[in-house]
Amino acid sequence: MSIKLKQSEVEQKFSFKKINLVIRNIVQKKLFRVLVVVVVLITTVFFLWHNFLNKKIQQVVDKNIEITDDGAWCWFQSPSAVQFKDKTYVGWVKKNGDIMIGVYDNITKNISSTVLHPGLQIDDHAAPSILIREDGKIMVFYSAHVGDNMFYRVSVNSEDISSWDKEKTVNTNMEGIWKYTYSNPVQLSKESGKIYLFWRGGNGEPTFSASTDGGNSWSEARNLFFVSGERPYMKVSSNGTDKIYFTFTDGHPNEVDNNSIYFAYYQKGSFYKADGTLIKSINDLPLTPTDVDMVYDSTKSGIKAWNWDIAFDKKGFPIIVYAIFPTINDHRYRYAHWNGKSWDDNEITPAGGSIDKINEPYYSGGATLNHENPSVVFLSKNINGINEIEKWSTQNSGFNWNSENITSKSVKQNVRPIVPRNHNSDSLNVIWMNGEYTSYTKYDTVLKAKFQ
Numbered sequence: 001m002s003i004k005l006k007q008s009e010v011e012q013k014f015s016f017k018k019i020n021l022v023i024r025n026i027v028q029k030k031l032f033r034v035l036v037v038v039v040v041l042i043t044t045v046f047f048l049w050h051n052f053l054n055k056k057i058q059q060v061v062d063k064n065i066e067i068t069d070d071g072a073w074c075w076f077q078s079p080s081a082v083q084f085k086d087k088t089y090v091g092w093v094k095k096n097g098d099i100m101i102g103v104y105d106n107i108t109k110n111i112s113s114t115v116l117h118p119g120l121q122i123d124d125h126a127a128p129s130i131l132i133r134e135d136g137k138i139m140v141f142y143s144a145h146v147g148d149n150m151f152y153r154v155s156v157n158s159e160d161i162s163s164w165d166k167e168k169t170v171n172t173n174m175e176g177i178w179k180y181t182y183s184n185p186v187q188l189s190k191e192s193g194k195i196y197l198f199w200r201g202g203n204g205e206p207t208f209s210a211s212t213d214g215g216n217s218w219s220e221a222r223n224l225f226f227v228s229g230e231r232p233y234m235k236v237s238s239n240g241t242d243k244i245y246f247t248f249t250d251g252h253p254n255e256v257d258n259n260s261i262y263f264a265y266y267q268k269g270s271f272y273k274a275d276g277t278l279i280k281s282i283n284d285l286p287l288t289p290t291d292v293d294m295v296y297d298s299t300k301s302g303i304k305a306w307n308w309d310i311a312f313d314k315k316g317f318p319i320i321v322y323a324i325f326p327t328i329n330d331h332r333y334r335y336a337h338w339n340g341k342s343w344d345d346n347e348i349t350p351a352g353g354s355i356d357k358i359n360e361p362y363y364s365g366g367a368t369l370n371h372e373n374p375s376v377v378f379l380s381k382n383i384n385g386i387n388e389i390e391k392w393s394t395q396n397s398g399f400n401w402n403s404e405n406i407t408s409k410s411v412k413q414n415v416r417p418i419v420p421r422n423h424n425s426d427s428l429n430v431i432w433m434n435g436e437y438t439s440y441t442k443y444d445t446v447l448k449a450k451f452q
Contacts, residue, residue, distance in 0.1 A: 064448065064449075064450055065104065065109075065111070065428065065448065065449040065450070065451075066446055066447070066448055066449075067090055067092075067102055067104060067111060067431060067446075067447040067448070067449050068090075068092060068100070068102060068111075068113060068446060068447050069446045070094045070095055070096075070445075070446065071092035071093070071094060071100065071433070071445065071446065071447040072092060072093055072094075072095070072124040072127065072433055072437075072443045072445050073091070073092055073093065073124055073127035073416060073418070073433070074124045074125045074127055074182070074416075074440065075308060075309075075366060075368075075416060075418075076125075076181075076182040076200075076233060076234070076235070077125075077127060077128070077129045077141075077142075077182045077183050077184060078129055078184055078235070078236065078418075079129060079130055079131075079418075079420070079421045080092070080127065080128075080129065080130070080418050080431075081130070081418055081419075081420035081421070081428075081431055082130045082131075082132050082420055082421045082422060083106075083420045083421065083422045083423040083424070083427055083428075084132045084136065084159060084422065085159065086105065086106050086107050086427075087103050087104065087105055087106065087159060088103065088104045088106060088420050088423065088427055088428045089101065089102070089103050089130050089132070089138060089161070090102045090103070090104065090130075090420070090431065090447065091127060091128035091129065091130050091140060091142075092127055092128075092447060093120070093121075093123070093124060093126045093127040093128070093142075095122065095443060095444055095445075096119060096122065097118075097119045097120050097121045097122040097123070097126065098115050098117070098118050098119060098120070099115070099116045099117040099118075099120050099126065099127075099128055099140075099142045100113050100114070100115060100116065100128075101113065101114050101116055101128065101130070101138070101140050101161050102114075102161070103161050104428060104449070106426065106427040106428065112161065112162075113161070114161045114162065114164070116128065116140055116142070116153055116164065116167075117142065117151060117167065120142065120144055120147075120151075121144040121145060121147070122441055123144065123145040123440055123441050124440045124441075124443060125144075125145035125181055125182070125440060126142060126143065126144050126145055126147070127142070128140045128141060128142035128183070129141050129142070129183045129184060129185055130185075131185035131186070131187060131195070133154075133187060133193075133195075133214065134187065134189060134193050135158060135214075136158030136159050137154055137155050137157070137158050138154070138155040138159075138160075138161065139152060139153070139154050139155075139185060139195075139215060140152060140153050141170075141183035141185055141197065142183060143179075143180040143181060143183060143199070144180075144181075145181055145440070146177075146178055146179045146180075146181055147179055147180045147181065148179055148180070149169045149170075149180065150169060150170040150173070150180040150183060150197075150199060151167055151168070151169055152167075152168055152169070152170065152183075152215060153165060153166075153167050153168070154168075154214075154215060168215070170197060170209060170218050171218065172209050172218055172219070172220055172221040173201055173202045173207065173221050174201035174202040174203045174205065174207050174221055174222075174223060175202050175203060176201065176202030176203035176204060177202070177204075178200060178201065178202050178203065178204040178231070179202055180199055180200070180201070180202075181199065181200045182199050182200045182234075183197060183198075183199050184197070184198040184199065184234070184235075184236040185197050185198075186198070186236065186238040186240075186244055187240065188238070188240065188241060188242055188244070189240060189241050189242075190241050190242040191242070192212065193212075193214070194210055194211070194212050195210065195211045195212075195214070195215060196208055196209075196210050196244065197209050197210070197211070197218070198224065198234065198236050200231065200234070201221060201223065203223070204230070204231040205223045205224075205225060205226050205227070205231070205232060205286070206223065206224040206225040206226075206232055206234040206246075206248065207221050207222065207223055207224060208221070208222060208224050209221045209222075222285055222286070223285065223286040224246070224285060224286055224287065225246070225248045225262075225286055225287045225288070225292075226286035226287070226288055227250050227251060227288070227289060230250055230251030230252075230255065230256060231251050231252050231255070232248050232249050232250060232251055233248070233249045233251075233252065233306065233307060234246060234247070234248050234307075235247045235307050235308070235309055235310045235320075236310070237309075237310045237311050237312065237371065239312065239316070242267055242268065243265055243266065243267050243312075243316070244265065244266040244267075245263075245265045245310050245311075245312055245318050246263065246264050246265065246266070246310070247261060247262065247263050247295070247307045247310045247318075247320045247322075248261075248262040248263075248264075248287075248289075248292070248307070249261060249262070249305065249306060249307055250289060250298075253304040253305070253306050253325065253362045254360070254361070254362065256304070258298035258299045258302075258304065259298050259304040259305050259306065260289070260294055260295075260296055260297055260298040260299065260305060261294075261295040261296035261298075261305050261307055261320060261322050261336070262289055262292045262293060262294055262295060263292060263293040263295050263310075263318055263320065263338075264279060264287055264291070264292040264293065265318065266282070269281060269282050269283075270282060271285075271287060271291075271292075273292065273293045274293050274317070274318055274338040274343070275341070279291050279292060293343075295320055295322075295336045295343055295345065296322065296324070296334070296336065296345065301324075303324050303325060303326055304324065304325050304362070305322050305323065305324045305325070305334075306322060306323050306325075306362055306364075307320065307321075307322045308321045308322055308323060308333075308364070308366065308367045308368065309321045309367065309368045309369045310369070311369040311370075311371045311374040312374065313337070313374055313375075315340070317337065317338040317339065317340060318337075318338050319335070319336065319337045319338070319369060319374045320335075320336045321333060321334070321335055321336075321348075321367045321368070321369055321377055322334055322336070323351065323362075323364045323367065325361075325362055328353060328354065328361040328362070329352070329353040330350065330352075330353070331350070331351040331352060331353060331354070331362070331364040331365075332347055332348075332349070332350050332351060333347070333348040333349055333350075333351055333364070333367045333377070333379055333381075334346065334347050334348060334398075335347075335348050335377065335394065335397075335398035336398075337397040337398060339397060344397035344398060344399070345398075346397070346398035346399055347398075348367070348377060348379065348392055348398065348401060349379070349381060349390075349392065349401070349403070350381070351364050351365055351367075351379065351380070351381040351382065352365065352381055352382025352383075352387070353382065355380075355387060355413060355415050355437050356437070356438070356439050356440070357438050357439065358438060358439040358442075359439060360439070360440070364380070365379065365380025365381055365382065365387040365413075365414075365415045365416070366379065366380045366415050366416035366417055366432075367379040367380070367417075368417050368418050368419055369419070370419045370429070371419060371421055371422075372419075372422070372423060372424075375393060375394050375395060376391060376392070376393050377391075377392045377393075378390070378391055378392075378406065378417040378418075378419060378430050378432075379392060379417065380414055380415045380416065380417060380432070386410050386411070386412070386413060386414075387413045387414050387415050388405065388406070388407045388408055388410055388414055389405075389406035389407045389414045389417050389430070389432050390403050390404065390405055390406060391403065391404050391405075391406055391430075406430060406432075406450060407432075407434075410434075412434055412435050412436060413433075413434070413435065413436065413437055413445075414432055414433070414434050414448075415432065415433050415434075415437055415445075416432060416433050417430050417431065417432040418430070418431055418432070419431075426451075427451070428449045428450070428451065429450070429451065430449065430450050431447055431448070431449040432447070432448055432449075433445040433446075433447060433448075434446050434447075434448045
């Protein structure tokens with residue numbers, strides 16, 4: 001009896017072992033299958049995430065464009081960049097003095113450039129300004145700093161920088177040692193396409209001439225604004241139809257004890273204050289500081305100023321960005337907006353000191369308005385010894401501001417941002433100089449740009 005029981009027990013144990021082996025095999029196979037599935041899922045997720053990151057990185061890279069590896073500009077000639085249809089046209093001077101025009105295709109992302117005048121001058125004041133005529137042809141104006149001639153060229157074909165007419169000169173100016181500097185072209189459609197060109201004339205004062213035949217001939221030069229014995233600085237903007245907006249100073253902040261900020265606009269042959277008060281006819285020029293609006297009074301504050309940009313809001317009310325200088329190492333950007341009755345004038349942000357290391361203690365990093373949305377200012381300010389580009393936005397005439405970084409933790413200077421005129425949200429909307437800037441005759445900078 002006991003022998004039979006033992007045999008039964010042995011058979012039972014053997015049966016259990018078989019069952020265990022079978023179960024273990026089943027479990028192992030299932031675990032293996034589960035493991036395979038998990039590995040496949042992890043691998044799939046990894047590759048999907050990797051591709052996603054690559055696309056995001058590529059998008060970021062695509063939003064940061066190098067327009068040229070050698071380019072610079074000053075801020076008193078404008079516009080330096082203009083969008084027309086899907087292309088953004090940009091002008092600059094190289095460190096060897098070549099005058100350049102480039103084009104960035106916002107659809108194909110292609111960049112090309114052309115030399116307009118080789119070796120004009122190693123000086124950022126020689127940078128060109130751009131006018132896209134009503135017929136789509138491109139006009140580019142440029143002169144040396146205190147140059148003998150104001151040159152200009154016109155593209156042979158519309159929207160094409162590959163072929164140009166012969167270089168011409170504006171053969172009129174005011175007499176004086178200051179010759180030609182700082183071109184600012186404007187075309188008004190409601191004046192039958194008349195082209196106005198503004199510059200600093202021979203006597204050091206803001207000067208202009210006009211052409212009614214697309215630039216083939218020019219009227220006799222006249223002073224627009226006059227401060228005896230000084231060099232007033234001028235910024236220009238226009239709606240392209242019937243108005244031109246101006247901001248002026250008394251002179252150069254290096255040379256005058258008080259440098260205030262002034263405003264006037266032109267329409268239909270006359271000049272006006274911001275509230276619409278008639279100042280005088282174009283036949284009775286020049287304007288003087290006592291004629292026009294005083295936006296910032298340096299004589300009251302005892303602090304000098306310098307104008308950086310001018311634009312206008314949807315109501316046509318002017319907006320001016322300028323810098324004041326409590327000390328040469330404490331530059332501060334300000335935002336003045338005409339509200340229909342008076343000027344709202346508010347600080348944006350401190351900017352640090354000058355970017356010029358030799359002669360110009362009032363060369364701030366630079367500030368520019370987005371002319372399509374002038375509640376936005378792009379500016380350059382010193383952060384831990386390096387100038388960075390920032391975007392500042394206001395919804396209440398500059399009483400409050402929000403800011404965001406465009407560049408950060410840079411190893412080289414980022415200065416003089418500009419926003420292409422007539423740009424749209426799918427195109428380049430800020431361009432700046434990046435590199436080493438020592439003075440207006442010693443610079444080694446590239447032009448970088450960004451989508452927003």
